[in-house]
Amino acid sequence: MKLKPFAITLDPGSSLANRTGSWRTVRPEYVDRLPPCNHACPAGENIQGWLFHAESGHYEEAWRVLVRDNPLPAVMGRVCYHPCETSCNRAQLDESVGINAIERFLGDEALRCGWKFAAPAAATGRRVLVIGAGPSGLSAAYQLACAGHGVTIHDAGPAPGGMMRFGIPRYRLPREVLDAEIRRILELGVSLELNSKVTNVPGAMRDGGFDAVFLAVGAHIARRAYIPAGSAAKMLDAISLLRSMEGGERPLLGRRVVVYGGGNTAMDAARTAKRLGAEESIIVYRRTRERMPAHESELEEALQEGVLVKWLSTIRQAGESSITVERMQLDASGKPQPTGELETLAADCVILALGQDVDLSLLDGVPGLEVKDGVVQVGAGMMTGHPGIFAGGDMVPGERTVTVGIGHGKLAARHIDAWLRGTTWVHPPPHELATYDKLNTWYYSDAPKSRQPVLDTIRRQSTFEEVVGGFDEVTAQFEARRCLSCGNCFECDNCYGVCPDNAVIKLGPGQRYQFNYDYCKGCGLCVAECPCGAIRTVPEEI
Amino acid sequence: MSYQPIRFYQTGTFTVGNRLLPDEQRSVQANMRRTNSLNSGHRACQGCGEALGARYTIDAAMEATQRQLVAANATGCLEVFSTPYPETSWQIPWIHSLFGNAAAVGTGIAAALRVKGRHDVRVIAQGGDGGTTDIGFGCLSGMFERNDDVLYICYDNEGYMNTGVQRSSATPPAARTNTTMPLGQSAGNRFGQGKYLPAIAMAHDIPYVATATVAELHDLEAKVRRAMEFRGARYIHVFVPCPLGWGHDSAATIRIARLAKETGLFPVFEAEGGRVTHVSRIKRKLPVEEYLRPQQRYAHLFRDPPRRDVIERIQQLADRNILRYRLTDGVERRA
Ligand SMILES: Cc1ncc(C[n+]2csc(CCOP(=O)(O)OP(=O)(O)O)c2C)c(N)n1
Ligand code: SF4
Ligand SMILES: [Mg+2]
Numbered sequence: 001m002k003l004k005p006f007a008i009t010l011d012p013g014s015s016l017a018n019r020t021g022s023w024r025t026v027r028p029e030y031v032d033r034l035p036p037c038n039h040a041c042p043a044g045e046n047i048q049g050w051l052f053h054a055e056s057g058h059y060e061e062a063w064r065v066l067v068r069d070n071p072l073p074a075v076m077g078r079v080c081y082h083p084c085e086t087s088c089n090r091a092q093l094d095e096s097v098g099i100n101a102i103e104r105f106l107g108d109e110a111l112r113c114g115w116k117f118a119a120p121a122a123a124t125g126r127r128v129l130v131i132g133a134g135p136s137g138l139s140a141a142y143q144l145a146c147a148g149h150g151v152t153i154h155d156a157g158p159a160p161g162g163m164m165r166f167g168i169p170r171y172r173l174p175r176e177v178l179d180a181e182i183r184r185i186l187e188l189g190v191s192l193e194l195n196s197k198v199t200n201v202p203g204a205m206r207d208g209g210f211d212a213v214f215l216a217v218g219a220h221i222a223r224r225a226y227i228p229a230g231s232a233a234k235m236l237d238a239i240s241l242l243r244s245m246e247g248g249e250r251p252l253l254g255r256r257v258v259v260y261g262g263g264n265t266a267m268d269a270a271r272t273a274k275r276l277g278a279e280e281s282i283i284v285y286r287r288t289r290e291r292m293p294a295h296e297s298e299l300e301e302a303l304q305e306g307v308l309v310k311w312l313s314t315i316r317q318a319g320e321s322s323i324t325v326e327r328m329q330l331d332a333s334g335k336p337q338p339t340g341e342l343e344t345l346a347a348d349c350v351i352l353a354l355g356q357d358v359d360l361s362l363l364d365g366v367p368g369l370e371v372k373d374g375v376v377q378v379g380a381g382m383m384t385g386h387p388g389i390f391a392g393g394d395m396v397p398g399e400r401t402v403t404v405g406i407g408h409g410k411l412a413a414r415h416i417d418a419w420l421r422g423t424t425w426v427h428p429p430p431h432e433l434a435t436y437d438k439l440n441t442w443y444y445s446d447a448p449k450s451r452q453p454v455l456d457t458i459r460r461q462s463t464f465e466e467v468v469g470g471f472d473e474v475t476a477q478f479e480a481r482r483c484l485s486c487g488n489c490f491e492c493d494n495c496y497g498v499c500p501d502n503a504v505i506k507l508g509p510g511q512r513y514q515f516n517y518d519y520c521k522g523c524g525l526c527v528a529e530c531p532c533g534a535i536r537t538v539p540e541e542i
Numbered sequence: 543m544s545y546q547p548i549r550f551y552q553t554g555t556f557t558v559g560n561r562l563l564p565d566e567q568r569s570v571q572a573n574m575r576r577t578n579s580l581n582s583g584h585r586a587c588q589g590c591g592e593a594l595g596a597r598y599t600i601d602a603a604m605e606a607t608q609r610q611l612v613a614a615n616a617t618g619c620l621e622v623f624s625t626p627y628p629e630t631s632w633q634i635p636w637i638h639s640l641f642g643n644a645a646a647v648g649t650g651i652a653a654a655l656r657v658k659g660r661h662d663v664r665v666i667a668q669g670g671d672g673g674t675t676d677i678g679f680g681c682l683s684g685m686f687e688r689n690d691d692v693l694y695i696c697y698d699n700e701g702y703m704n705t706g707v708q709r710s711s712a713t714p715p716a717a718r719t720n721t722t723m724p725l726g727q728s729a730g731n732r733f734g735q736g737k738y739l740p741a742i743a744m745a746h747d748i749p750y751v752a753t754a755t756v757a758e759l760h761d762l763e764a765k766v767r768r769a770m771e772f773r774g775a776r777y778i779h780v781f782v783p784c785p786l787g788w789g790h791d792s793a794a795t796i797r798i799a800r801l802a803k804e805t806g807l808f809p810v811f812e813a814e815g816g817r818v819t820h821v822s823r824i825k826r827k828l829p830v831e832e833y834l835r836p837q838q839r840y841a842h843l844f845r846d847p848p849r850r851d852v853i854e855r856i857q858q859l860a861d862r863n864i865l866r867y868r869l870t871d872g873v874e875r876r877a
Pocket of ligand 2: 588590619623703784
């Protein structure tokens, strides 16, 4: 290829001598804005960041970015209620990006390929006791171990995982997946002591020579409701039912099962009952569908499996083979009020799913601890009123989800680490939010959201096989590429292209761009045509 | 058409480049070693569509001809802002002669090259809409009629911008210019006048005619590439918004061009041998008001009370284009 232009011999005086940058009254600047998915993630994942690598098919890199914030992607890719997707900007264009399913793909890919966490930082010689091997405790243990601290986890149960094992049924979370992800955390050198309930926290600290403690015992004492019941009536709570599913023997519930409550645990119990052979599995809930605390998708899946719901009903009385329910009515403030209308329902068994409380017995005699509304109070740094004792997960105020637990664990670990080093950890100032109006969506083509395969209903009603399937690689990559990269440069070359003054310097793959302020006239075209809102305009000092 | 839109490549499908695409599918403008035919330091206004369109076009032509290119340029903004003697922004062999004779100069260069046996060197003649549709029209029609081996590029900013925004025969109805002031009941430039050069070029039965805008780079580059595959007279009409003359925000240049296409006011198509062979369909049809409103040259239509009658007539022009060029047909059409 000839590169020398035809007929140019003399150098004409070049216009480069004319620094048109002096015309500028405003200047463009590259920025990284906070994508709404990252902003919404209770675990603080850098979602846009790991999707960026997944788009190129660099799955291991994507996974490594992901696990900086969350060591359980294969688990979370199954059980998280993905607030990220609810806030995804793409939802305003067509449908949100299937972040949760891609996370699962990465998590599964890591297990399949045997990717390990990076080796921990040099040992600090400090030791931290983590009480509770649920999501929050495991998350904190992982972060602390990565930072070089010695970590020991004590758990009262016979196996690690907390609610992930004893609350979430296997058809939503196969145990091989859970076991493998927990094993990978323990391989960092975290020691785990099972069947070892801590009753005296300061004592355990002293005896074990620990410098700090992270409490994450969860909430698993089932709440009761007073229901007059005949002596023959069979009643149990949802948590015991779900826990007993992890034992050898399957509980006998009978043909007609009634579940009382409207949360996610109620859904899990009703679906489990169905799988255990109940011909009828009926949820009795006192309010309406709109007011149900259960996640919409969980209710939807339960209904698909044939679970029935009796809305606006409370149980008045339970007998040997039937219960009496009363119809309710919502008053002006949305509270259910009795109507006096009674109805009898056949029921061999009633399962109570009315919420859970924290077992606070281990905190007896710990000075400085404050308990309010049944949960332990913590400061912004996740520390309780007792110096060196931190707490997180379901036992502190906040939404009770696995993801929130993981977020608490990470946050507490940051503060514990600082505390052990005699400093304080300050959250770096958050970037400005990359809202939808910052995008130029003309540049993105239409692409429908990918759907995950679902097990057929017959098998869902009779087995504990996993209901929702994962993406194959092609689908995962397609889905990742639906990401709009909100607020963060994805090197589309638009700024480099649309500048009428060649005032954008392309630095090469992975290096992004630079403005050449000698020539940039400040027209703002690059800002207007940046698809993802990664350039802003600031006034020039004149 | 030579350009296959990239399908199902969600991230930035329509962007200038794309880190995920193989090099050969990226645009010339994405290349770190593009010619930058029109270099920095030129004196075009902030956000000038003509400066942008010229670099897009000539860089693509340089690429298509392996950099064996000469250009003749009519008088107008493009010439004045790029080349205040002895300085120039052009990084190609470039000749300026007069306002009205760019096509004839192109013809002359082509003849000289033929005599010298330099078949590898290709010729471009270019100018604004004034230099093309008005004063240079005779020379251009001659160049077409003789089928001279020149690619003529018209940068259409719908007026004589360099001399301070006067009307040309490419100025659209109702637009305000300094010679079509909206005074009294008059609503700016008259309806029923002007000419549409792409159709006139097609009527000469020349090998290749195309229209394009600065809002669709991939399409524009593909058309330049395609044009260079032919010998003989070729014509590309590029729609280039002018922030100064049209009175829009300098950052809106590309958006305005996009709106001109999406409303149907500026049909984007390709014709070979006088026959339309490809039409870029409208992605999401918009009312003309969306295009008119951000431009000061139409401000008189939106006073109190607004000139609904005039806006409606402009809408009819867009609708006529949509019918005539089948701009909203379900699929990209090949004739
Ligand atoms: C014969 C002649 N008449 C008038 C002029 C003054 N003149 C210079 S540029 C120009 C208008 C150019 O308009 P257009 O071709 O549309 O280019 P634009 O500046 O809009 O890009 C005029 C009238 C001239 N240079 N030569
Ligand atoms: S007047 Fe219009 S065409 Fe001329 S340099 Fe300014 S923006 Fe460009
Ligand atoms: Mg003009």
